[in-house]
Every structure is written in structure tokens, then in C-alpha cells.
Amino acid sequence: MSEHVDVEAVPVDPPIWKRDFPYEAESEEEVTRREFARYLLLGAGTMAAANVGLAAWTQLRSINTGEPMEIIALDEVSVGGTYLFRYPTDADPAVLLRVDDAQVVAFSQKCTHLGCVVYFEPDHDRWHCPCHEGNFEPVTGEVISGPPTRPLGKIEVEVRDDGRIWALGKVSEHYE
Ligand code: FES
Structure with missing residues (x-):
């Protein structure tokens, strides 16, 4: 025969937060939604x-x-040849092209589409980005074809009297 034990319910104090913020269930939900939105x-x-x-x-x-x-x-x-360097920081690959006896141009090597590396294609006389077939004009860096919408970042260069080529630090607004 089992013995029946009558357990008396012991009142439990509400948690402190509930005493301080005595919201009803519906309001609590509203507050939660409001907080979520916030x-x-x-x-x-x-x-x-x-x-x-x-x-x-x-x-x-x-x-x-x-x-x-x-x-x-x-x-x-050499004329028509390129030279890789880094400018303006070691993290910025750049490339120089000797256009003719006296003229040189230089650009950031990063394609302005998604940042792949461009290289010069002498046979096509253009800068080429193999990632999505972007092409740029060799001297101005303007887009010839492909997905890029901005020209290559141009680096101003000069040939000084002693025959050395200098980057002058002026970088076009398209440089990335
Ligand atoms: S990254 Fe150069 S064409 Fe897309």
C-alpha cells in the first residue's frame, strides 16, 4: 500500500528583474520585438x-x-620593354613601360575591375588582365575593353638628366 504524501506548494519569489519590470506576458513580447527591431x-x-x-x-x-x-x-x-617595381609602398605592385627612346609610363599593376595583375602584351599593344579579359590602352591606361570601368592607376614618372627614371609620387585618382 502506497503512502500518500501531501506536498505543500512553496511560494517562490519572482526574480529581481521581474519585480523591477513587472510586465505582463503580452507586453514582454512587445518589448522583445521592439528590442529586436532596435x-x-x-x-x-x-x-x-x-x-x-x-x-x-x-x-x-x-x-x-x-x-x-x-x-x-x-x-x-629596352624600348617596348617593361620593368616591375613597387610603388608607393612595398604592397603596391607597379609596372613601367618604355614606350620609345625617351618616353616611359608607369601604372599600378592592379586591374581596376577586381584587382588582378595586369601585364603588357606587346603583340596587341595593350595592358591585359587575364582574369576577365580586361584591356587597357598602353600609354594612358584607359579601358579598351572588358569589364573594368576605370583606367589603370597612373604613376607620374620622369627621366632625369642622369638617365635615371623616377616615380614622382603623383598617383592618379583611380589608383587603388
Ligand atoms: S580583374 Fe581584371 S578584368 Fe576582372
């Missing part, structure tokens, strides 16, 4: 701010003028 807005705001920051950073980089830097002697590059 977090959603906060998240969207943060992302928007991050985008603005990124755009500003890109813009700042685009006006990074760098310091004048000696690259190489003119007679070390």
Missing part, C-alpha cells in the same frame, strides 16, 4: 557606417601621393 536597426546602421568608412579609406588611398622614388636607369629597359 538591434536590427543598430546592425544596419553599423554596416552602413562601415561601408562609408571603407569608401573613405579607398578614397584616401586614391589620393596617396607617395614619395619621389628612383626606379631604374632608362637604358636598362
Whole structure:
């Protein structure tokens, strides 16, 4: 025969937060929804701010003028030949093209589409990006064809009296 034990219900104190914020169940749900919406807005705001920051950073980089830097002697590059260097920082691949006896041009080697490396194609007289078949004019860096919409980032260069080529630090606004 089983013995019946009568357990008396012991009143439990409500948690402190419930005493301080005595919402009914329905209001609690409303508050939760409101808070969720607030977090959603906060998240969207943060992302928007991050985008603005990124755009500003890109813009700042685009006006990074760098310091004048000696690259190489003119007679070390054959006419129609190229020379790879880094400018304005070690993280920025750049390429120089000797157009003729006296003229040299230089560009960022990063394609303005998605940043692949461009190289000179003498047979087609153009800068070529193999990633998505982007092509750029050899002297101006303007887009000839393909998905890029902006010219290559141009680096101002000069040949000094001693025959050395210098990057002058002036980088076009399209430099990335
Ligand atoms: S990255 Fe150069 S064409 Fe797309």
C-alpha cells in the first residue's frame, strides 16, 4: 500500500528583474520585438557606417601621393620593354613601360575591375588582365575593353638628366 504524501506548494519569489519590470506576458513580447527591431536597426546602421568608412579609406588611398622614388636607369629597359617595381609602398605592385627612346609610363599593376595583375602584351599593344579579359590602352591606361570601368592607376614618372627614371609620387585618382 502506497503512502500518500501531501506536498505543500512553496511560494517562490519572482526574480529581481521581474519585480523591477513587472510586465505582463503580452507586453514582454512587445518589448522583445521592439528590442529586436532596435538591434536590427543598430546592425544596419553599423554596416552602413562601415561601408562609408571603407569608401573613405579607398578614397584616401586614391589620393596617396607617395614619395619621389628612383626606379631604374632608362637604358636598362629596352624600348617596348617593361620593368616591375613597387610603388608607393612595398604592397603596391607597379609596372613601367618604355614606350620609345625617351618616353616611359608607369601604372599600378592592379586591374581596376577586381584587382588582378595586369601585364603588357606587346603583340596587341595593350595592358591585359587575364582574369576577365580586361584591356587597357598602353600609354594612358584607359579601358579598351572588358569589364573594368576605370583606367589603370597612373604613376607620374620622369627621366632625369642622369638617365635615371623616377616615380614622382603623383598617383592618379583611380589608383587603388
Ligand atoms: S580583374 Fe581584371 S578584368 Fe576582372
